[in-house]
Amino acid sequence: MYDSIVVGAGPSGGRISANLSSKGYKVLMIDLKSEIGIPNHCSGLVDERVVNIVGQDLVIDKPQTAEVITPITSFKLNSKRMFVIDRVALDKKLSEIAESEGSILKKRTRFLKYRINGKEIIVETFGTEGYVEYKTKYLIGADGPLSQVRNLSGIKSPVILSSVQFDLKEKNDSVKLYLNRDKTPDFFSWEIPHDTENEIGASGKGALEVVKHITGNRNIVRKRGGIIPIGPTELGLENIFLVGDAAGLNKATTGGGLYAALKSADSLSMAINKGSNILENYKKIWYNNFGKEILRDYEMRKILDKMEKYYKLWVPYVLTNVRGINAIGDVDYPSKILLYLMASSPLKINEIIKNFILLSNRNHNYSK
């Protein structure tokens, strides 16, 4: 019998398996992939704090500017904290650390379902050894945005956005963010440098058309896609726990989820180490670790969904505050920027909100 079965050997699964094995727990990690990390859906853009956790050896690019392109104008933000990491190598590295700590990894093995038998959880899998059942005390869903562990536990799914990415063989020095709610009503589109390649991507409705448009007639070396969950869900149920994207713990404003995947894994392993009331302790530790920011970020996204398209209202205001944003900007804590903007000119923010209400009412009347 295992102490924990971890479904998924992505960043959250690799990290929690390593943490638990290093404390002496018997861990089985399963993943349906035949090669860990492949296929890759992620852009790998992270803040320095992720690099500090996972290691400099994974860094493949270091863009210093992010150009924000809106329908009315564009502006540049600078950051010395932005890094692009090799996402395939990240997943491989974390699962290798887990194995070196004693976790058993079974690749090409699919989690099918589970049933509860007293204090045991019986986990049904299908893989290279055919249909196999394993017994465990705890079942950990690190199985990404479409989590089967979550769905079978009856926990509500986050909203799901599909993404499209084209990789081009060309060098790009800066990140580009295209904000245009007419073209990408659910999200935004982007360009991210990856050493000798440049990734063009978009999420939600209109993603494919927009990515094709930005690409133009440039040469595509790879087409890929992934799923971004929007909105955190429950963290588990009795002895079943969710980490990373399985619980929708990424940032709802940007889709970035690597820091949250690692932090949620750390929070859950701390709670398991404490011994009793694991789920309650996990909730508390996660909330204090990074969960508070994820909830704030979700609230910010709701505001953005309503307000972003009024570019003429807010872009000029941001333009006058670029220097301050550069000083405090932090991709893991976007709420810092909102708080900074609110504190830097409360009168201006009041004016923006007043105009926004007027515009919303006007649109409402038009649509009648």
Ligand SMILES: Cc1cc2nc3c(=O)[nH]c(=O)nc-3n(C[C@H](O)[C@H](O)[C@H](O)COP(=O)(O)OP(=O)(O)OC[C@H]3O[C@@H](n4cnc5c(N)ncnc54)[C@H](O)[C@@H]3O)c2cc1C
């Ligand atoms: C287009 C896109 C771009 C992104 N860019 C960034 C970025 O630039 N920066 C950033 O921080 N974040 C980014 N993210 C988010 C980031 O990729 C996720 O937050 C991160 O992958 C979450 O890690 P995870 O381990 O929780 O889940 P995943 O990485 O999804 O890993 C889940 C693992 O579970 C396995 N699995 C699933 N179902 C089963 C099953 N039934 N049985 C066995 N195994 C199973 C999968 O094979 C997979 O290996 C991006 C996401 C997308 C979609």
